Amino acid sequence: MTLLRSIDTILPAVEQQLDAVPFIDIHTHLFMPSLGTLGLWGIDQLVTYHYLEAELFRSSPLKPEQYWVLSTQQKADAIWKALFVENTPISEATRGVIAVLKAFGLPTDSPDLREAREFFANQKVEPHIRKVFELAGVSEVVMTNDPLDPDEAPLWQEGAERDPQFHPVLRLDRILNKWSSHWHLVPGADENAGSIAPVRKFLAEWCERMRPVYMACSLPDTFQYPEQSIRSRLLAEVVIPACREFEIPLSLMIGVRYLVNPALRLAGDAVGRADLGALERLCVQFPENRFLCSVLSRENQYELCVYARKFSNLMPFGCWWFLNNPSIVEEMTKERIEMLGTSFIPQHSDARVLEQVIYKWRNTRRTLAPILADKYALLAADGRAVTAEDIRRDVTRLFRTNFENWTT
Numbered sequence: 001m002t003l004l005r006s007i008d009t010i011l012p013a014v015e016q017q018l019d020a021v022p023f024i025d026i027h028t029h030l031f032m033p034s035l036g037t038l039g040l041w042g043i044d045q046l047v048t049y050h051y052l053e054a055e056l057f058r059s060s061p062l063k064p065e066q067y068w069v070l071s072t073q074q075k076a077d078a079i080w081k082a083l084f085v086e087n088t089p090i091s092e093a094t095r096g097v098i099a100v101l102k103a104f105g106l107p108t109d110s111p112d113l114r115e116a117r118e119f120f121a122n123q124k125v126e127p128h129i130r131k132v133f134e135l136a137g138v139s140e141v142v143m144t145n146d147p148l149d150p151d152e153a154p155l156w157q158e159g160a161e162r163d164p165q166f167h168p169v170l171r172l173d174r175i176l177n178k179w180s181s182h183w184h185l186v187p188g189a190d191e192n193a194g195s196i197a198p199v200r201k202f203l204a205e206w207c208e209r210m211r212p213v214y215m216a217c218s219l220p221d222t223f224q225y226p227e228q229s230i231r232s233r234l235l236a237e238v239v240i241p242a243c244r245e246f247e248i249p250l251s252l253m254i255g256v257r258y259l260v261n262p263a264l265r266l267a268g269d270a271v272g273r274a275d276l277g278a279l280e281r282l283c284v285q286f287p288e289n290r291f292l293c294s295v296l297s298r299e300n301q302y303e304l305c306v307y308a309r310k311f312s313n314l315m316p317f318g319c320w321w322f323l324n325n326p327s328i329v330e331e332m333t334k335e336r337i338e339m340l341g342t343s344f345i346p347q348h349s350d351a352r353v354l355e356q357v358i359y360k361w362r363n364t365r366r367t368l369a370p371i372l373a374d375k376y377a378l379l380a381a382d383g384r385a386v387t388a389e390d391i392r393r394d395v396t397r398l399f400r401t402n403f404e405n406w407t408t
C-alpha cells in the first residue's frame with residue numbers, strides 16, 4: 001500500500017475516498033415514497049425553500065403578507081426573479097439551486113422556470129429518488145417523523161410501506177415543546193402531564209410501530225435541564241427511559257430562537273447561544289443513554305467538543321441550518337477533528353426538498369477534502385504517512401459507522 005506523504009498526493013486520495021464512500025444522511029426532512037405527498041421535490045419546492053424565502057424579503061419589495069397568499073408556482077416565480085434574475089445567486093442557498101439545475105443538465109440562467117418545471121413534471125418519483133441519492137452519494141437518509149402530525153400519523157397507522165433507504169425518527173417537538181396544545185392527542189394524558197403512564201404507553205406504541213433509529217427534539221437557546229417544567233419531567237421520566245428501553249439514542253438540536261419574526265413563518269426562526277450545562281447534566285445523570293447533539297450557535301461549538309471529550313455517550317453531529325456555510329463548516333470541522341479525531345459525525349443535510357441532498361453533500365465533500373488532507377499532511381510531516389486504506393477507514397467512520405454503531 002503506497003504511503004502518501006505530501007499534500008499533492010494526499011488531496012486527490014482524500015477526494016477519491018470522499019467520492020467513493022456512500023454517506024448516511026443522519027437528519028433530513030425527506031419522506032419515504034409511501035408517505036406520499038409529505039415528501040417535497042422538484043423546482044418549485046427547491047426555489048421556495050424557507051432559507052430562500054428569508055432571502056427574498058431582502059431583495060424584493062414584496063411583503064410577507066403579499067407573498068403568503070400566492071400559489072407555490074407564483075412564489076417560486078417571485079423568488080426566481082428576485083434572487084436569480086435580478087441578482088446573482090451567490091448565497092449558499094441560492095447557489096444550491098443552481099448546482100441542482102446543473103446536475104440535471106437544466107439551464108441555470110434562464111429568465112423563468114419553464115424548462116425546469118417541464119423536466120421535473122416528467123420524472124417518476126421512485127426512480128427519481130434513487131437517481132438523486134446516487135448523484136448525492138448517499139445510500140440512506142434518516143427522516144423526521146412526527147406521531148402528532150395529523151397528516152403523517154394516519155399513514156403510519158395504516159401501515160405505510162417501509163423503504164430500506166429511509167430510516168424513521170420519532171420526533172418529539174410537539175410533545176416536549178408544545179405539550180399544552182397537544183396533550184389531548186395523547187390518549188389518557190392530562191394537561192399537566194401529572195400522570196406519565198399514558199405518555200410512556202404512547203411512545204412505546206409509536207416505537208413499536210415506527211421502529212425509529214433515534215428520538216429527536218429541537219430545543220430553544222433557553223433550554224435548561226433540570227428545571228421546573230413539563231418538558232424536563234417528560235424528558236427524565238418518559239423520553240430518556242424509553243430510549244433506554246428501545247436502545248436508541250436521543251438527538252438534541254439546541255439553540256433555536258423560535259419565530260423571532262412570525263411574519264416569516266418557517267423562515268422566521270433565529271439562533272441564540274445556549275447553556276450547555278444542561279447537556280452536561282443529561283450526560284452525567286443518564287450514563288446509560290446515548291445523546292446525539294447539534295448546537296445551532298457558533299459560540300457553542302467549542303464547548304460541545306469539550307463535552308464530547310468528557311462523555312463518550314455524547315456524539316456531536318452536523319453543521320446545522322445557519323452553520324451550513326463553507327466558512328463555518330470549515331472552522332467547526334477543523335476544531336472537531338483537532339479535539340475528537342474521527343469520533344464525531346461531521347454533517348447531515350437537513351434537506352427538506354429531495355434534490356437538495358445533491359448540492360448539500362457535494363458542498364460537504366468539497367469543503368471537507370482540503371481539511372482532511374491538511375490534517376493527514378500534518379500527520380505525515382510529524383512522522384506518519386497515511387495510505388488510501390487509512391483514509392477510507394476514516395471517511396467511513398465519519399460518515400457511516402459512527403452513526404451505525406450508535407443506532408444498531
Ligand code: RAT
Pocket residue numbers: 029218253320321350352
Ligand atoms: O434547518 C431547518 O430546515 C430548520 O428549519 C429545522 O428544520 C431544523 O433542522 C429542525 O429539524 O428543527
Ligand code: ZN
Pocket residue numbers: 027028029350
Ligand atoms: Zn431539521
